[in-house]
Amino acid sequence: MAIVFVDSDLCIGCGLCTEICPEVFEMGDDGQAHVINEDECSELDCCAEASDSCPTEAIKFE
Ligand code: SF4
Known part of the structure; x- marks a missing residue:
């Protein structure tokens, strides 16, 4: 199963992912x-x- 993670070098802190999917982000x-x-x-x-x-x-998967 793919593991989701946020690449801290790329995240600009816009907050969009937390609005779309607060269960995960x-x-x-x-x-x-x-x-x-x-x-x-x-x-x-x-x-x-x-x-x-x-x-x-x-937001990447590995
Ligand atoms: S959508 Fe989420 S992971 Fe992407 S830049 Fe905005 S806060 Fe960071």
């Missing part, structure tokens, strides 16, 4: 998005949608 004190629930990503369409919508393509 949360803004951290560092101003960047973080994955809070990677297990949910494969279950939720919004996770892939957030990845597709990220303006800097910072």
